[in-house]
Amino acid sequence: MQQARLNRLFGEDGHCLDVAIDHGVFNETAFLQGIEDLPKAVASIVSCRPDAIQLTPGAARHLQSIAGPNKPALVIRTDVANFYGSTLPSHLFDQLIHEPVIQAVRLDAACVVGNLVCNPGQPELYHQTVRNIAILRRECEQYGMPLMVEPLVMKTNSAKGGYGVDGDLHKILPLVRQAAELGADVIKADPCDDPEEFHLIVECASGVPVLPRGGGTADDKEVLRRTYQLMRQGARGLVYGRNIIQHPNPIGMTKALMAIVHEGATPEQAMTHIG
Numbered sequence: 001m002q003q004a005r006l007n008r009l010f011g012e013d014g015h016c017l018d019v020a021i022d023h024g025v026f027n028e029t030a031f032l033q034g035i036e037d038l039p040k041a042v043a044s045i046v047s048c049r050p051d052a053i054q055l056t057p058g059a060a061r062h063l064q065s066i067a068g069p070n071k072p073a074l075v076i077r078t079d080v081a082n083f084y085g086s087t088l089p090s091h092l093f094d095q096l097i098h099e100p101v102i103q104a105v106r107l108d109a110a111c112v113v114g115n116l117v118c119n120p121g122q123p124e125l126y127h128q129t130v131r132n133i134a135i136l137r138r139e140c141e142q143y144g145m146p147l148m149v150e151p152l153v154m155k156t157n158s159a160k161g162g163y164g165v166d167g168d169l170h171k172i173l174p175l176v177r178q179a180a181e182l183g184a185d186v187i188k189a190d191p192c193d194d195p196e197e198f199h200l201i202v203e204c205a206s207g208v209p210v211l212p213r214g215g216g217t218a219d220d221k222e223v224l225r226r227t228y229q230l231m232r233q234g235a236r237g238l239v240y241g242r243n244i245i246q247h248p249n250p251i252g253m254t255k256a257l258m259a260i261v262h263e264g265a266t267p268e269q270a271m272t273h274i275g
Contacts, residue, residue, distance in 0.1 A: 018052040020241030022077040048254040073110035101139035113148040149184035151175035167193035195229035202234035214240035224267035
């Protein structure tokens with residue numbers, strides 16, 4: 001059953017664009033930009049027919065209530081975290097939801113996703129996420145559910161407050177390998193500072209499909225240029241959230257990224273979808 005679900009996630013070409021719309025669960029006001037009206041946001045992305053949409057159990061109904069077979073696969077976010085704010089709280093956590101894989105099965109999901117976090121000076125948080133992945137792996141095996149692991153290498157809060165991703169290749173590589181060794185079926189990885197080195201992350205994943213994550217918003221040309229480079233370096237697709245849902249033209253950006261992921265479009269060709 002794991003392979004059957006993975007077949008729903010990846011297209012015939014083996015590539016996947018997963019649009020992340022799960023940010024509301026993290027209790028950050030800035031993350032709500034573009035998804036204030038969640039049903040409308042989901043419906044607009046569905047109209048572009050990406051391969052998957054990443055949602056929480058409480059939001060999954062906005063996708064799964066749509067009739068017909070031709071809608072994106074569902075990826076379920078399984079954990080709630082509090083380390084994305086501009087000021088870190090005194091206690092950091094990454095908490096699994098109750099019976100995450102059973103909930104995903106009931107919602108007809110194609111995959112579940114959970115964090116594996118390396119936050120400087122926070123070994124307890126790292127330990128908690130390792131434990132979470134171990135729990136998810138056991139449940140995923142039991143129910144035939146693919147597991148996407150999201151290795152997150154964070155910067156110190158003082159260096160960049162809130163969601164500060166560290167693009168240091170030598171920090172990303174061991175965490176990606178750990179995700180593969182813990183049993184990931186898909187890895188949602190940080191892009192490294194130099195996209196031309198991303199093939200080293202793909203190699204380190206040991207055959208597990210790697211989907212780079214988008215991170216914070218950036219200029220359209222930069223997003224498309226970086227995406228094109230990452231795909232040429234062996235990425236099997238993308239998991240992008242804010243660069244789509246917070247874009248002035250989320251439908252156009254989704255179509256542009258789909259063109260790069262599935263058609264091999266250049267950044268210039270993809271840019272025509274945005275206008």
